[in-house]
Amino acid sequence: MLLNRSLRLLRTSLMSGALVASCAVLAQGSAHVHGLVNLDVAVEAQTLTVDLEAPLDSLLGFEHRPRTPAQRKAADDAMKRMNDGASLVRPAAAAQCTLAKTTIEAEALQSTAPAGAKDAEHADLDATFVFTCAQPDKLASIELGLFDAFQRIKRIEVQVAGPQGQSKQTLERPQKLLKLAR
Numbered sequence: 001m002l003l004n005r006s007l008r009l010l011r012t013s014l015m016s017g018a019l020v021a022s023c024a025v026l027a028q029g030s031a032h033v034h035g036l037v038n039l040d041v042a043v044e045a046q047t048l049t050v051d052l053e054a055p056l057d058s059l060l061g062f063e064h065r066p067r068t069p070a071q072r073k074a075a076d077d078a079m080k081r082m083n084d085g086a087s088l089v090r091p092a093a094a095a096q097c098t099l100a101k102t103t104i105e106a107e108a109l110q111s112t113a114p115a116g117a118k119d120a121e122h123a124d125l126d127a128t129f130v131f132t133c134a135q136p137d138k139l140a141s142i143e144l145g146l147f148d149a150f151q152r153i154k155r156i157e158v159q160v161a162g163p164q165g166q167s168k169q170t171l172e173r174p175q176k177l178l179k180l181a182r
């Protein structure tokens, strides 16, 4: 009887342990919310790094491999706009930043899996833009071109980490000016 009860207790604590673990994983990544884009902005010495994570729905309106010519075109256009980092992320001119590197990952769009293979329910696009700034002290703001480039984005949640510490900001369409902590 007693053994039974402690077994049950053990099982309960194992289950809650698993629950805690999966929540921690969720908390690490950003929430997948359609219409939302997450940005991590980090300034370190002369390097400005902008990490973007977006549900494909926020960019395209679908989250699977393109199935029709129209979807293929929409996906190609979205990738093209995403590749134009200098117009999506415009650091204050005084900081004299130049885009040094762009990385884009969107498995659902770039996948070579055969057509008809099962798609995941949701899919993200991750992009990283790295700038080198000659005058990082003058990086007071960044203008974002994301709302112009992607009509489906309603909100951008931004985390900033820089010499002045960390801050969180939310930009709602059509706000485009991200102010950095001064």
Ligand SMILES: [Zn+2]
Binding pocket: 032, 034, 055, 056, 057, 063, 121, 122, 123
């Ligand atoms: Zn989704």
